Every structure is written in structure tokens, then in C-alpha cells.
Amino acid sequence: MATDTTSPVQTSPSPAEPEPYNPLPPLAKRTQDYGAQIEYWSGIPSTVDGMLGGYPQLSRADLQQSSNFLAKLKPQMAAPADGIRRGVDCGAGIGRITKGLLAKHLDVIDIVEPVKKFTDELLLANPELHSAGRIGDIYNVGLESWHPTEGKYWLIWNQWCLNHLTDKDLISYLARCARALTPTGLIVVKENNTSTPSPPASDTEDTDTDTDITDNTHDIFDPEDCSVTRTDGKFRRIFAKAGLLVVKSELQRGFPERLKLYPVRMYALRPAPAKESK
Secondary structure, eight states, rough: OTTTTOOTTOOOTTTTTTOOOOSSSOOOSSSSHHHHHHHHHHHOOOOOHHHHOGGGHHHHHHHHHHHHHHHHHHOOOOTTTTTOEEEEETTOOOTTTHTTGGGOOSEEEEEEEEOOHHHHHHHHOOOHHTTTTTTEEEEOOOOOGGOOOTEEEEEEEESOOOOSSSSHHHHHHHHHHHEEOOOOOOOEEEEESSOOOOOOOTTTTTTTTTTTTTTOOEEEEEEETTTBBBBHHHHHHHHHHHEEEEEEEOOOOOOOOOOOOEEEEEEEEEOOOOOOOO
């Protein structure tokens, strides 16, 4: 399960305090409960306030920097062969990002969101996009169960949703997304990071083994919504394991420091070139 709802309002421990000890076994040895995630988010109001955990004032700064990030990426994203810039909002929630960001950059936007009441609200609140055919296919499934058509998307946007997936499911999901891209398309991931650093992925790291993703020492598990917050280094190792290269990365700016939020980072990804056989 995943939805645009594991908002930036997950607060980070004060710099003067160590991050709380997480007495849970490594993610590889436990299963995140997707059913419990659906139950949790089904009880959240279908509003921007609900999507952002009670901090709707963060939406403007979030959407603005995301738009700036996309604008920087566009020079390396030649238009698709058919001229239609088709994208997908993964974990779309009520369509805050669909309307506030993606509709400004894409021609058609598909929706992946497991909580049907959220997509019902998305359609109700965006009749102009829907009637114009700019809202495409709607998939009421979790990302762990979504299998996109190969070569379909110019942009695959994932925000505050991938922390609901186990490491294993996240790698499989991202690998499917890589196959779903057009030749010039990109995947964007925008997620919280834990403040505690972990060793970054190495360009020479052997990603054919599991040793690069099994260290979850710095992952922070949230039992309330059954999500996990990963380090920047952990994300980069997962991307490498899924066969993806980070072509650009930026930290989100403009959120009030007084809220003590986790850092939020954007990653632009594309498939890594195939390795030559020795």
C-alpha cells in the first residue's frame, strides 16, 4: 500500500537529542502490514489537511520546489515519440500533486491510489481535468501490486508513499517503473530521510548481492501508519539494486525549522546502462 500521505510532518528528533532507539528487527526480517496501512489511511479525512498530517501550509512550498526541480530536468527529457507527455501520480491521495504540480507539466496523468475514497475526491474536486481527458487511468491498488505497462510513461512521480513498502517490494516496484518509462522518461522520488547518516552507495558497489540493503540500523519505523523512514544512503543503495541511476538530487527548502521535520529529498532516476559482459 502507498499513498500521498506519509507527509513531511513526521518530526525529526531535536539535534540535541539522539534519534530514538528503534527496538524492531531489521525490515528484511519483518513484514510491513499493508492491510493495516489501508485501514489507517481509510480513517484519514479526504482533505489537504489530512494528506499533510495537519500542516496544509506546507503544500505551497512543496509544490513550488517540485515544479522548479521538474523544470531543471526537462532539458534532458525529449518529448515522447507520440508527442503526449503522459505521467502517473503514484500514491496520489486526493490529487494534491496531480492538480498542483503534474497538470502544469503533463498532458495526461494516470493515478495509482489504493484508498478509493481519495480517488473519488480527486475526481470530484477536479472536474475540469477529468472532462478534458487529462485524468487518465485510475488504479485503486497498492504500489506493491501495481504492474505498469512497459514504455508508457514520460514521468513517474512518487512522493511520500514509498516508505510504506518493504525494501524488497520497493526494489521490485522501482524495477517495474524503470521498464514503464519512455526512452527519455524519468522517475522522481520525493521522500523523507532520517537525519542519521548511513554509508552512501558506491559507484563500484556490487549490487548483485543483498549485503547493500540489509542494514536497517538507521531506519525509523512508525507503528502508527506502519511506514519506515530511510536514510539518503539507504535509498541510493535501493535505487542501484533496482538498476537505476540518480541523475539529479535536491533537498526540499522552505519548510519552517520550528516544526523540526525530517529532511525531504528529491531524486530523479533513470535506468542504468546495461553492464557489458566480461
